[in-house]
Amino acid sequence: MQKLFIIGNGFDLMHQLPTKYVHFQNFLRENFEYTPDTFxxxxxxGQQLPDGDIVYNEDDVVRVIDSLISQTDYKDSDWNDMERSLGLLDYSLINDDITDVYDKEGTLHPFHTGNNYEDAYSDLKEVLKMFPHFFKLWISSIDIENSVTFKNHCFQELIDVKNDLFLTFNYTETLEILxxxxxxxxxxxxxxxxxxIIVGHGNDDTVDExxxxxxxxxxxxxxxxxxxTQKIIDENHLFFSSLRNITQIYSIGFSFSEVDLIYIQNICSNIDTQDITWYLNIHIDDQGNDNRKERATYKEHIINCGFKGDFDTFELA
Known part of the structure; x- marks a missing residue:
């Protein structure tokens, strides 16, 4: 019998690691000099160096990243759904900072104005391409060995570290270290x-001309x-093709976000799921409420991804 464990961010949070996106927001605001929520x-x-390279002030870069994420249509002050927000950034906000150019007669000069737009949006592109760099800085700052004071013994007894398979969406080495x-x-x-490190949205829409x-x-x-996602699946084809002996699937701390459902679809398409039981983790919050509604939603997502087996629950007390 071989089990597959699908591990999401809730697993690290269960070990009291600061891995919520609000912790990323806090990291940026505490480690770079800028005032958030300003206009x-x-x-x-960018500033050109003697060797021709263009560099950008990191404090200003982080300020722009913070501002754009915080002003999305899917605005959440705690950045709880930051990846989705990355697909909804309102780039046109930069238009307020671009000067229109007029000729002597007061007529808009489209060529020179267009040059200003090109310069501004070119700089914005370079600024936002630095996002993964700052995300990696934050992830790398999380100290597992000195932050985690316990192992979850229920999880430790459940897993076979040499035989079971683990698909983790986390960037940390919690499974390896603990x-x-x-x-x-x-x-x-x-x-x-x-x-x-791969982080991003799943929005296929393009911007109109x-x-x-x-x-x-x-x-x-x-x-x-x-x-x-498709490139990621192609690069991990050996993992997906190794699932044929799986008899049980456990999902822990995984929220089944839309952008990640393609991985669940590939799991279900690579194995005969009719004889498999999928175990959903029961989570009790600080107020004593369990995640019954979330589990029902997760079950629906899993079925829509092609799963035809049974469901059960488990708890990591």
């Missing part, structure tokens, strides 16, 4: 590996911040 310019101009688990796939990368062709830059930004 400063979103146009950050439980010595071996067969782990970090589907979105791991912080200890250079350039492996702008008057000054600013959509050329905004669509490039939008694509850069999008999670390349």
């Amino acid at each position: 400063e310019s979103l146009w950050v101009e 439980y010595n688990a071996e067969n782990i796939t970090h589907i979105h990368g791991i912080r200890s590996e250079e350039n492996s 702008g008057i000054y062709h600013e959509d050329f830059y905004t669509n490039e930004i939008h694509h850069f911040l999008r999670k390349p």
